[in-house]
Amino acid sequence: MAEFYNRIVKLNIEGKLFEYNLTDDKRFMIEFNIDFDIAKLSNSSTIKIYNINDETIELVRPKANGKQKEFKLFTLEAGYKDNFGIVLAGEIYDSKVTKNGVDKILELKCGGNISKFGNLPINKTYNNKNTSYIVKDILQASGFENGGITPESEILYTSITIKDLREGLKRLAKDSVSELYISNNQIFFKKPDATNEVVKLGFTSGLLQEPEKTDAGYNIKSLFNYRITQGNRILVSAKKDYTLKVVRGKHSFSPIGQSITEFEAIALWAYQD
Numbered sequence: 001m002a003e004f005y006n007r008i009v010k011l012n013i014e015g016k017l018f019e020y021n022l023t024d025d026k027r028f029m030i031e032f033n034i035d036f037d038i039a040k041l042s043n044s045s046t047i048k049i050y051n052i053n054d055e056t057i058e059l060v061r062p063k064a065n066g067k068q069k070e071f072k073l074f075t076l077e078a079g080y081k082d083n084f085g086i087v088l089a090g091e092i093y094d095s096k097v098t099k100n101g102v103d104k105i106l107e108l109k110c111g112g113n114i115s116k117f118g119n120l121p122i123n124k125t126y127n128n129k130n131t132s133y134i135v136k137d138i139l140q141a142s143g144f145e146n147g148g149i150t151p152e153s154e155i156l157y158t159s160i161t162i163k164d165l166r167e168g169l170k171r172l173a174k175d176s177v178s179e180l181y182i183s184n185n186q187i188f189f190k191k192p193d194a195t196n197e198v199v200k201l202g203f204t205s206g207l208l209q210e211p212e213k214t215d216a217g218y219n220i221k222s223l224f225n226y227r228i229t230q231g232n233r234i235l236v237s238a239k240k241d242y243t244l245k246v247v248r249g250k251h252s253f254s255p256i257g258q259s260i261t262e263f264e265a266i267a268l269w270a271y272q273d
Helices: 054-059 114-119 131-142 165-176 268-272
Strands: 007-013 016-021 030-037 045-050 063-065 068-070 072-080 083-100 103-111 121-130 145-150 156-164 179-183 186-190 198-202 218-223 233-237 241-253 260-267
Touching (some): 030 072, 030 083, 121 131, 131 165, 131 186, 156 165, 165 186
Parallel strands (some): 198 233
Antiparallel strands (some): 007 016, 063 068, 072 083, 121 156, 179 186
């Protein structure tokens, strides 16, 4: 499993890059815990940056914009020398500084553009339009990327008024019996048995133990893998083969400590029961 050596983590905050990459002699210590859950529209995550200065502390503070706050935007990439990518992108909505001896540690609370998703007005009425048309039009107006629109049922609305992004999409998802979730600034609106990227996982590609059967599906533990996230299809090769859909989990990453992805997944045929 040579591809799981030489860990890399890159944190870009408003254009300023913090990086750990021994190959390029960059040693900014960054650790994170990232939760993901297909049943939640927003997931809270924590990123820690070690040995920071006052300039960095000031960088992450939100800007005041009247009565609103403008949260700082970030992109977090992590993985290994030949296999890394985006784990999370969104907003920093809180921060605090702690000390470990003389070392200052900046702890960031962040999520996927929570403020924009919760507060964005739409105020538009649609006449004789179906679910997919309305969702696509809303996303084009929102600035979020379209992660895919495949509703379970197409509802033709004689007339419907969408006041804001969050409640509008929630209503459309409920009406059409579809899943609605955000991942890395993309909004996904899909039928429950739909999946996104396909990830292969076995004992030679990061799997750490046999999948554990639960009442709802399987608990699985692997070496850190940024591709494992809610909505993705996992092809697991162990004592037997599994075709699963990720529903929730957690990434824990450290450049020098344990870096693990633990997640719950459900067999795709379970949606047909």
